[in-house]
Amino acid sequence: MSIDAAVAHLLATDPRFAVEPVRIRGVDYTAFSNIPPHTRALLERAAEVQSANGDPFLVFGEERYTYEEFCRHINVLSGVLSSRFGVEKGQPVAIAMRNCPELLMLMMAITSMGAVAVFLNAWWTTEELDYAIQDSAARIVFADGLRSERLAPLVDQLDLAVIGVRDADSTGPLSFSGLMNGAQPFDETVEIDTDDDMAIMYSSGTTGQPKGVVQTHRGAMNAVYTWLMQAEIAALVEPPEPDAPAPLRPSFLVVTPLFHVTATHPVFLLGIAAGAKLVVMEKWDADHAVELIEREQITRLVGVPTQSADLMVAAARMNTSLNSLTFIGAGGAKRPAAQVPDLVARFPGAQIATGWGMTETNANGIGLVGREYHDRPNVAGRLYPPVQELRFLDDAGNQVSPGTVGEITVKSPCNMRCYLNKPEATAEVMQDGWLRTGDLGSIDEFGVVTISDRKKNIVIRGGENIACLDVEGAVHRHPAVAEACAFAVPDDRLGEVVGVGVVLKPGATLEPEALQRFLGDHIARFKIPEHIWLLEGTLPRGTTDKLDRRALRSMCLNKQAEGPEFT
Template identity: 55%
Template structure:
């Protein structure tokens, strides 16, 4: 009996652990994720003791671990990890010898999702310089502002960005280096062809050196440059890496069924943290194949997922919805997908159930993070997300702390609404050239996110709205996201955005812009009757504007609430 019992124990499947037990087990047994307490910028933080010191080391570890594994795919162009590192090192040599880039210098990238973007980024940070990814959707004036604000003297730009910048930085103070379809006296491909050096840069890069200045979307006023450090980016990547180990202990069977080689599709712009951090840098750390799209096209994405056996898709919620339609149209199962994530905006609850139904083998996931947190934040996936589709998720272990506070900075009781604040070494160092805004956002190591949230007794966090996206109607606070969520449940509505409308009597009333599904037909009375079954009457929009095209979006592909508010009000004045 004893012998039989022992044999059964040896062949049995590992028992699933609870989330807390899995985290504790890894911290106790896995030296890769050892944590220690330290002081940064005069504040206490918990940090990883054995994580890579900087992003160059992250790449070096990838080369050492899987040099011949395919890393980057763009159309017919393909790079192994070793080939990618070779291009990075040759580019690093160019930066120093041809362009006189020194440690601490800021170098801007103004381009769409070309392979040169990650190659240049890794080369810039490998020589101790600071990368400034510019929003490729900006006008020439907006690009020039960021170049001036960040004191950049070298910009790598593709065709459209090169032409837009050349009329604004023509005084010789900035060197424009042409990429791909750009034409100019200095072209990246010419510089690369003259360089044979593939040695790793012998330039010290400390963990708390700056690695990037990434500009916020600038929904109000000028965009803000967010200063991020190597430690901040590595803290995020290493936390996500540990998260995979936690998930495997919580669901050993699902982990055993995952593909041996992960493959990620990059569909959002690399000049934002969703693609740069949570897809590219995380993929580099995990040994994933990274399939790069120049710009979003749902049918092309579905074809790439099938051809390259992509296992992880992360995009804004509208891209998930369009992917469903494309898969149905092309009759593609997309059964290689193991994760379908969303970032940048909250996914409508109805879409969570739809995705779970159409892709039963995939874990449907959502995430909350900010440029200011190196994208690290709150995650939710799998059955728990399907059960709580309105939730943002749980804090990512093990470095982050969280408090929800009132207007005085005091923590509110569980279940009550307040401002979400987070503390971790992944937080930004500050805003570039904006000391007052930095002090208002960073207080004793805590980052005040500007998001209104509540947390339930189980630890699930619910993001309710931005503080500045609250409509105050006759003294009643109304969440724009709550009304938008109800609008998205209407079968005719494809997109909806809610905003305040000035009112002489009530101060503000609720306004909404909607874009209907093709072939749909409805009016304000029908929508109002529909909403009154789901919302208190005072939350139902007093005015709805119907758009005949997709609603305007900002640089991060979020709906541009301020612009829509202004455009709709202008329509009434015409």
């Protein structure tokens, strides 16, 4: 069956994937009509398939939770938020921690009572946390040890209630276990509209401060059911052999940070709906990932390309092909084309896939899997049906012809509601329901998209988006710096890392290592430039006297090729 025929068949025969025209905030869309309207309904609807698939539902180290236990914790947490803190519908509640079960429980407890989950990047400094907390207006923060330490200077200033989780449980006046002990489940019925706000996730943009992406329940649920439908499409396009063994229970390994959409949506939320077991890693370790995949019979892994590469090396060293894996996807950054045949050879039983999505699209977007991707590893994939539309626009907003490079622009109910407190930035990218992504690409006669460049000044380091202006703003805080311009430097393992060209003030001296140490107090470690060029005179500029980032990058990389003394 062709892809188009499979889509038409499912739309006509499977009620889960029925669609209808809807009007959202004055704009007409196509959306799923029979899906859960919000996260609380998702938990309720998934109970049957989760029970049928067996226990456990959630694994973290030696901890194992049934689905019933997981939902019970969620209900008690909602009760704590309501009775202890007076949290009401629409109120922001922040989460700042590494991957752990409490993060997932909090996400669902907050959103299923109609409040808004605010995800804070666990790598942020105190300054960065300060910005996001003030921007989101969250005054309740659940945080683990290191995040609690970073939040400590803000508690009195912002009148925060910080609840210690895991290694912070016994270090402050409010502890997670203390609040949960003896607490009663949430017993209220809060009416949640499908277009109510669900979460705020911060995404780096071209401005110096991160943007709070406001996601709705409808956006997230439409993304989840889009991915569920892709699995059904794949089974119709390439049906399993009649004598194929019964498939393993779906088991997903969570390997990327849960404050990012790649982990929360196409892994966690999809895992709930698919009846999957979820195995959570606190942090990435390739050898441990191999052990978990074998022990828990993991079937699906979605991570940044660096993690796929690390997994290959570890599996080869440990002499295993990880036969339970049936799907290895990439998100957060583009996988190097040269990695694809190596993955196919190392993991012959797994479908190797690529995907493109954004925090602004609830991670929904474009993808390609299997043989077609093996044959064309440089492409981004096809638009996932059936609720998305796709255009390619020139700088004036006109649609370009197929095969011509334009800005990738998508329309779907999965798109964000807005950038929090940034109406001008919202208006710049959201026009009549269409989201201008800032990525440049083209589409061929087969509907396959190739991404060629970025309009935005972003460095994607191992899946982390880093705004060049964010880095430059921090570098300029050093009293010896006169000018600074950041850019992407190719890296074999991480894809890209941050480089910066710096001109010092007359008579000033500064060693690159000293600048890196200085930056550690102002920006997260992953944003700190790994390559620093100290230049004389002025940085290159274009005809309008703006800094010429591309020219500087080319100049610095040429210097790097001449010898290490230039960095």
